[in-house]
Amino acid sequence: MVEYSRKATRIDEQLHILNARGLRTENNLENQQRLENIGYFKFKGYCLPFYEDSSNDVFIAESTFEDVYASYIVDQKLHRILYGLLSRIESQLKSIIGSKIALEYGPLSHYDEKIFRSSQYQADWLAALNVNENRAQERRELYVDHYKKVYEDKVPIWVALEMATLGTVSKLFSDIRPELQKEIAVEKYSVPYVYLASWLQFLTVVRNSCAHNNRTFGRKFSISPKIAKKVKNKCPELEYPTIFTVFYVISKVCKSRNFLISSIEETSSIFANTSNVDISKFGFPENWREQIDTLS
Structure with missing residues (x-):
């Protein structure tokens, strides 16, 4: 059986990951609730058009959480x-x-x-x-x-x-x-x-x-x-x-x-x-x- 190495993350940690990759976002309660309602995996799908390159998860400059969420x-x-x-x-x-x-x-x-x-x-x-x-x-x-x-x-x-x-x-x-x-x-x-x-x-x-x-x-x-x-x-x-x-x-x-x-x-x-x-x-x-x- 293949062992999955990645660990599950909390909502606030997920927002931190997005921010570290260049997505401008505030790690506040409202955004945490939004991300929890959508789901991190699904939200990442909406991030794809905002990446610099399809081969990485780095966001285009000035991309914001609000932009992705509005989409x-x-x-x-x-x-x-x-x-x-x-x-x-x-x-x-x-x-x-x-x-x-x-x-x-x-x-x-x-x-x-x-x-x-x-x-x-x-x-x-x-x-x-x-x-x-x-x-x-x-x-x-x-x-x-x-x-x-x-x-x-x-x-x-x-x-x-x-x-x-x-x-x-x-x-x-x-x-x-x-x-x-x-x-x-x-x-x-x-x-x-x-x-x-x-x-x-x-x-x-x-x-x-x-x-x-x-x-x-x-x-x-x-x-x-x-x-x-x-x-x-x-x-x-x-x-x-x-x-x-x-x-x-x-x-x-x-x-x-x-x-x-x-x-x-x-x-x-x-x-x-x-x-x-x-x-x-x-x-x-x-x-x-x-x-x-x-x-x-």
């Missing part, structure tokens, strides 16, 4: 805004896909191979459906038992989607037949289906990141959404999978325009009231609102 607070607020938008998009997506499949192929057609690209994709869907049914029953969702009795141990597509995660819905869209994908993407989102499939996969990663409270300040997501070259030429920041890119993708798929506008207003207010946070570390250009309005 953390803004990150938390953006997670909340994004989570709300993504939850709204998820509900809309489930309704759109469920209605399209049910009206054109029938409420139980998702048990049939004909709407899928292959038998393996259908098997993947049914396996995920079984897992979701078990979880819903563990949560005592009464509608599951009701529909399974009415439809002889099967549930209609709209119930299946209600139980599904955004990731499962994203995979379903990727796995259904191209003609069905095209109809949904063009009729409801006015984009080619390959773009919508890519965006849903990207938003799933973002939603999971927000749900697990992962740091998004000074960080890029693990996958990039498909964005037209001409759009990237107009806004080079969209080349990178940052929170700004998330807002662009959301602006393309969110059907609740008023909710989207209010979320953008709230984001703008957060930035305006937190002057010591560098929004470029979230991927935002200075004219980000103009860019979103122009490109949406």
Whole structure:
């Protein structure tokens, strides 16, 4: 067994370590409480953009505890805004896909191979459906038992989607037949289906990141959404999978325009009231609102 040599440190000792590495901070009760609420390991993640070099833990001159802490607070607020938008998009997506499949192929057609690209994709869907049914029953969702009795141990597509995660819905869209994908993407989102499939996969990663409270300040997501070259030429920041890119993708798929506008207003207010946070570390250009309005 490998022996871990480092010793645990108290909160005041942790602040002393940060100060010794060049972070300007007061070792007072308020900062100790802040660090204790966040956790030293998590706080260090927010310190990364403030280091002189990624290979060491030495801070850029004049970096302060307040700067790092403010970045953390803004990150938390953006997670909340994004989570709300993504939850709204998820509900809309489930309704759109469920209605399209049910009206054109029938409420139980998702048990049939004909709407899928292959038998393996259908098997993947049914396996995920079984897992979701078990979880819903563990949560005592009464509608599951009701529909399974009415439809002889099967549930209609709209119930299946209600139980599904955004990731499962994203995979379903990727796995259904191209003609069905095209109809949904063009009729409801006015984009080619390959773009919508890519965006849903990207938003799933973002939603999971927000749900697990992962740091998004000074960080890029693990996958990039498909964005037209001409759009990237107009806004080079969209080349990178940052929170700004998330807002662009959301602006393309969110059907609740008023909710989207209010979320953008709230984001703008957060930035305006937190002057010591560098929004470029979230991927935002200075004219980000103009860019979103122009490109949406």
